[in-house]
Amino acid sequence: MTRDGNIQPNSKTGLIDRFTTIDALGLAPEGEEAWIEVIHKMDSVYADLVDSQVELEKKNAALEEAHQFIGSVLASMTDVLIVCDSKGKIKQVNAAFLELTGHKEETVLGQPIVSMVTEDAMPMIATCQENLRARAVVSDCEISLRDICDEPVPLSVNGSLQHDAGGRPIGMVLIGRPIGELRRAYQELDEAHRTLEQAQQQLVFTEKMAALGRLVAGVAHELNNPISFVFGNMHALQRYGEAITTYLNALNVNTDATQLEKLKKKLKIDKIMNDILPLVEGTLEGAERVSDIVQDLRRFSSKQSEPKQSFNLPPLVTTAVHWVLKGAKHKPDIVNKLPKNMKVFAHRGHIHQIVVNLIQNALDVMAGSSEPLIEITCERDGDFVSLSIRDHGPGIPSSDLPHIFEPFFTTKPIGDGTGLGLSVSFNMAEEQGGQLVGGNHPQGGAVFTLTLPINGNKLGTPDGG
Ligand SMILES: Nc1ncnc2c1ncn2[C@@H]1O[C@H](COP(=O)(O)OP(=O)(O)OP(=O)(O)O)[C@@H](O)[C@H]1O
Ligand SMILES: [Mg+2]
Incomplete structure (x- = not known):
């Protein structure tokens, strides 16, 4: 009790020292009992209060720890996280989102998600929202975020619904994997594949040319044969032509029959007449043979396949x-x-x-x-x-x-x-x-x-x- 007669809790325990207090109050025995009862109650209420306080502090510490844990997980996620409310407004993004897009958290939170994606990705976002409303899973759809310079940042996105404690849907959670690098790598791979294909075609052609080179000796020999007999035949035909012309000229100037007969024998006109047809046929055959060989060769060396x-x-x-x-x-x-x-x-x-x-x-x-x-x-x-x-x-x-x-x-x-x-x-x-x-x-x-x-x-x- 204070000097001015007020009752105060014990400064150490926080509890009211009931015996001091009752004595100080100078109450009758039945009144004293009631007071003791009240003081007991107060004691126990206060003790409960202290327990609750301790419990609350423990819970606060646990909450703080959980908060920090979630924060560190979000911060170390390499995938992009976007949490939206049921109207599609951004409630939360992670560090990967901010790093990838260059935006500041305060400029992003509260913005509609459609303002953060490229125009061609808007229908995809609408589909995402519809699917999620219908409780379908959104997986591997491609959208592009807009970065601070308005450049597209392509993501492969998976999405799910966010629920409140009562299980009611309150928004959506989108997790996106940046695929810009992947796409670039894929394009490079594609390019390399094309180059390889071209190199392979070139290789096939080179091999073909090498094989052709090996054949040249054979082909030259092959061509030589018909060409030489075509030449031989043509020389013979040239000589035959001259003899026939001489004989025809003699015919034209009305040379007498005996002289004509002599000339005919001398020029071997009868033999020539018998030879002409086989000579022409042989020449034609030789020319055809040459043409066949050339055709075979062309087919063999042609780059475009027939x-x-x-x-x-x-x-x-x-x-x-x-x-x-x-x-x-x-x-x-x-x-x-x-x-x-x-x-x-x-x-x-x-x-x-x-x-x-x-x-x-x-x-x-x-x-x-x-x-x-x-x-x-x-x-x-x-x-x-x-x-x-x-x-x-x-x-x-x-x-x-x-x-x-x-x-x-x-x-x-x-x-x-x-x-x-x-x-x-x-x-x-x-x-x-x-x-x-x-x-x-x-x-x-x-x-x-x-x-x-x-x-x-x-x-x-x-x-x-
Ligand atoms: N008839 C064969 N008998 C034994 N070994 C063979 C025979 N044909 C091919 N080979 C083996 O296979 C290898 C590859 O043959 P391939 O025709 O691909 O190339 P290459 O003949 O060595 O060179 P090229 O490109 O000039 O043809 C040959 O080096 C040889 O060792
Ligand atoms: Mg070989």
């Missing part, structure tokens, strides 16, 4: 083999078991190139062989035709077998082989809807089998078997 067509395979194989052998130093024996007719549907030029590559490889591996031999067979297998070229060389070492179709794989000395022949041939075979496989023959040597469709079917398709 359309696929149905053609008879054996003559093309024979020509290709013939050409390679013409340029070869050591000519192997050829066992040609090709049938007369076997149609396939493919690019003639490509098939020519594949056969040239296979024969050239066979020649190369048998260069030191005393009895070089190549066997060529061709048989029909359902809707496909299989052309096999077997050599009697050393075969392919098993360690090389998995690599022979890889580009640039070669066991030839530097400068002798590019290692592209089989790889290009493999791709060309697939382009025809066929296949090129290679391995060792059980009786020795290597065998390569080219499978080609008879019509447009592809190997491995239901129609193609």
Whole structure:
């Protein structure tokens, strides 16, 4: 109790010292009991108050901790977070959003989300809102935010509804992953892919040119033959022409019959008359042969591939083999078991190139062989035709077998082989809807089998078997 008679709580405990107080009040015993009761109640209320205060402080500390935890999680999120209310106004964004867009938090909060996205993203936002209202999940839709310079910042967005404590939807939460980098990387990848494709096409063309180069010797020989007999024939025809002109001139000036007969014999007019037709026919044939060779060559060297067509395979194989052998130093024996007719549907030029590559490889591996031999067979297998070229060389070492179709794989000395022949041939075979496989023959040597469709079917398709 204070000096002026007021009752005060104990300064240490905070509780009213009831005995001091009751004594001080000088109350009757029954009144005293009631007071004691009141004081007890006050004691317990005050104790409860202190407990609640302690509890509240604990909860506050926990709340503070939770707040800090959430804040640090939001701050360290690399994905963009946007929380909107049910009307689409921004309630919260995270540090990633601010960093990515350059906006300040205070200028963003309370703004409608549509004011923060590019025009083309607005329908997407509307769809997002509709979907969320219908409680559908929004996943992987692309929108672009506007940064402080009004430049688009593309995001891949996932969204969900935000609920209050009673489970009622009160807004939406959008999480966006920046895809600008990803897109740039993708574009670069695309660019690299295109460059690679061009390089590959160039490579195929280069290989083709290299193969063509190897053929030149054979082709030159091939052309020389018809050209030389066309020349020979033309010289003979020129001489015959002169003789006929002399004889006709004599006829025109009415030379007498005996002299005419003499001249006719001298000029061998009868022999000339018999020779002219075969000479012209031979010349024409030679010219046609030259034209065929040139056409084959053009087809082979043309960059644009001609359309696929149905053609008879054996003559093309024979020509290709013939050409390679013409340029070869050591000519192997050829066992040609090709049938007369076997149609396939493919690019003639490509098939020519594949056969040239296979024969050239066979020649190369048998260069030191005393009895070089190549066997060529061709048989029909359902809707496909299989052309096999077997050599009697050393075969392919098993360690090389998995690599022979890889580009640039070669066991030839530097400068002798590019290692592209089989790889290009493999791709060309697939382009025809066929296949090129290679391995060792059980009786020795290597065998390569080219499978080609008879019509447009592809190997491995239901129609193609
Ligand atoms: N008939 C074969 N017998 C044994 N090995 C072969 C045969 N054909 C190919 N090879 C092996 O496969 C490798 C690759 O052949 P590929 O035709 O792709 O390239 P290359 O002949 O070495 O060079 P190029 O590009 O000039 O053709 C050859 O170096 C060789 O080791
Ligand atoms: Mg080769």
